[in-house]
Amino acid sequence: MTVSRSATAGGAKARKEAGETATGEGAALQMGELSELLGYVLKRAQLRVFEDFLRCVAPLQLTPAQFSVLLLLDRNPGRNQTEIASTLGILRPNFVAMLDGLESRDLCTRTRSANDRRSHNLVLTDKGKAVLARAKRLVATKHEARLNELLGPESRATLLSMLTRIAREF
Amino acid sequence: MTVSRSATAGGAKARKEAGETATGEGAALQMGELSELLGYVLKRAQLRVFEDFLRCVAPLQLTPAQFSVLLLLDRNPGRNQTEIASTLGILRPNFVAMLDGLESRDLCTRTRSANDRRSHNLVLTDKGKAVLARAKRLVATKHEARLNELLGPESRATLLSMLTRIAREF
DNA sequence: GATAATTGTTATCCACCATATCAAATGGGC
DNA sequence: GCCCATTTGATATGGTGGATAACAATTATC
Numbered sequence: 001m002t003v004s005r006s007a008t009a010g011g012a013k014a015r016k017e018a019g020e021t022a023t024g025e026g027a028a029l030q031m032g033e034l035s036e037l038l039g040y041v042l043k044r045a046q047l048r049v050f051e052d053f054l055r056c057v058a059p060l061q062l063t064p065a066q067f068s069v070l071l072l073l074d075r076n077p078g079r080n081q082t083e084i085a086s087t088l089g090i091l092r093p094n095f096v097a098m099l100d101g102l103e104s105r106d107l108c109t110r111t112r113s114a115n116d117r118r119s120h121n122l123v124l125t126d127k128g129k130a131v132l133a134r135a136k137r138l139v140a141t142k143h144e145a146r147l148n149e150l151l152g153p154e155s156r157a158t159l160l161s162m163l164t165r166i167a168r169e170f
Numbered sequence: 171m172t173v174s175r176s177a178t179a180g181g182a183k184a185r186k187e188a189g190e191t192a193t194g195e196g197a198a199l200q201m202g203e204l205s206e207l208l209g210y211v212l213k214r215a216q217l218r219v220f221e222d223f224l225r226c227v228a229p230l231q232l233t234p235a236q237f238s239v240l241l242l243l244d245r246n247p248g249r250n251q252t253e254i255a256s257t258l259g260i261l262r263p264n265f266v267a268m269l270d271g272l273e274s275r276d277l278c279t280r281t282r283s284a285n286d287r288r289s290h291n292l293v294l295t296d297k298g299k300a301v302l303a304r305a306k307r308l309v310a311t312k313h314e315a316r317l318n319e320l321l322g323p324e325s326r327a328t329l330l331s332m333l334t335r336i337a338r339e340f
Numbered sequence: 341g342a343t344a345a346t347t348g349t350t351a352t353c354c355a356c357c358a359t360a361t362c363a364a365a366t367g368g369g370c
Numbered sequence: 371g372c373c374c375a376t377t378t379g380a381t382a383t384g385g386t387g388g389a390t391a392a393c394a395a396t397t398a399t400c
Contacts, residue, residue: 029245029249029253029254031257032242033241036330037241037309037314038317038333039216039219039220039223040238043216045337046213046216048337053209064213068204068210071202071203071204072199072201079199084199089214089217144207144208147336147340150336150339151332155332156208158332160206162325162329163215163329164215166215166219166320167211170222
């Protein structure tokens, strides 16, 4: 597996237009058991979905990671960095710069906890709530809507449940 | 979205054992609409699958990316770097070091093409074929077998087809 | 034969992930 | 109270993957 962006290879472009057999020198490559490898297809699909997410939410300049942080802060106001980061699978050191970015854009605030003065209470600002609301709308009406259009609601639900199963039990 | 490794957060560990209500200060965080975000679950599942892949094929010291290259070379011997790389979505510059690694381990060879002396014909060595065969066996008997055990064959097929659809048409 | 395009390559940059380490603060044992 | 381990946020740092620009050698096009 490997997988990054362009699926439409350059090999096809290099093919000559003359009448060649299907096995001519410029023929498309055989994917072989690659198309049966779940990890490979999984990664390709994930890249596509993230790509589309970025496009849909581009007006708000939010990455998937930042969006997930805002979502979590909205549902869990007052938590500290360790809790938010670990819930999202982010290591605490890497979460610092990320929060710096969000805080410098006035989307959330760090305030020292009264109980435990080591930790910071993380809270969304009003601007953060507004941006999140707009982001949620964009995601729902553009991103997820497009997925629903491709798969249909029931297939989408099935896919989600299988992926959740893998993420939790595998 | 964000997603990296540990799903089992540290927030749960920090919970006190005393009799607290469900909304106590140490309660688990609410995931909110995060668990409904396909991109988020998709990435988490992908990380799990890659993690397991690495474990299963660890004796052969092959990454998912390297495995995919070997698979493609086996099915498409004699292709050049541009063709192999672009098929896998790898940029040509980044594919150079990758091939260096495989070639230095004597898994494949670069030989100047007779027709076009700019390009290299890529071919698996005998050792490369042997390693690939062993890798395929490990993947089938350990990695994919475990997925089949979790999902069942028919669900696995459904999942694969939906992911392929996303990867191609989304 | 002059010019454009392609191939492999290098250099370089950026994002993300991971580890070790630190100071400040807290908690536990005594 | 005091010592010691732990926790929290933070810094520095390294590794890996992905992306662009540029280059020499070669080939294609006109």
